[in-house]
Amino acid sequence: MTTVKGIKSAVDLFLAKEAKRKPRDRVPAAQRARSEHEAAFELQLRAERLDYAQEYRFCERMWRFDFAFPAQKVAVEIEGGIWTNGRHSRGNGMESDMRKYNRAASLGWIVLRGSPAMVQSLELLNATKDVLLERRGDDAGKVYLDGEARAVVQDELNKAGRAIIDSLRERQSAPPSNGAGNNRKEI
Known part of the structure; x- marks a missing residue:
């Protein structure tokens, strides 16, 4: 028969062992239960009908975002334990x-970082919506380029711009065909 004293000693023993566990014995972040603040933020996103991913792995390393909007490359991290000498x-x-x-x-x-207080006040949700709207813009099909692709596109735009300016200058320097004076302004 189990006694209250026996149960108490088993719980005490378990708690003592748990306190001595080494960090490598702990559950990885991806498998860890969500905090109450992450759960609250998730409810806020659902209420706004925003399409998001949780624990989103964004690169070759095992790093994950708490919440992510991959199409817009916007992430949200909720930093817990900031007042209690926590990990962050x-x-x-x-x-x-x-x-x-x-x-x-x-x-x-773009990584938005927020505290539990920012979740409770809806400040983090509003910031997230603002950035998503800015990233979506009027054209939801906006393309974001990495450094090399951006340089190639910028070079092509510069060439096209120079060609247009040269064409306008040629037209301006050509004599008027109708015999009227030249009213064009210098570019």
Whole structure:
């Protein structure tokens, strides 16, 4: 027969073992339960009928975003434990986050970071909607180019622009065909 004292000692033993667990024994972030703030933000996104992905892996590393809008390359990270010396406010955790966010930026992502208070006040939701609208613009089919493709497109636009200007200058320097004076302005 199990006694209350026996149950108490089993719970105490379990808690003592749990406190001694090494970080590598802990559940990976991708398998960890969501925080209440992530759950609240998810409800807010659903209420707004926004199409999002959770725990979205955005690059070759195992880094994931809490929430992502891949088509617009917009991500949302909810930084918990900022007032309790949690992972996001200690040196190693902050450096790891910086590496992650820098990699995301190099791939063209906008990463919005928010605190639990920003989730509760709807500030993070409003910021997310603003950025999504800006990224979508009037044309939802907008294309975002990486550095090399952007340079090629810019070069082609410059060539086309120069060709148009040269064509206008040639027309301007040609004598008027109807004999009237030249009223054209210099470009």
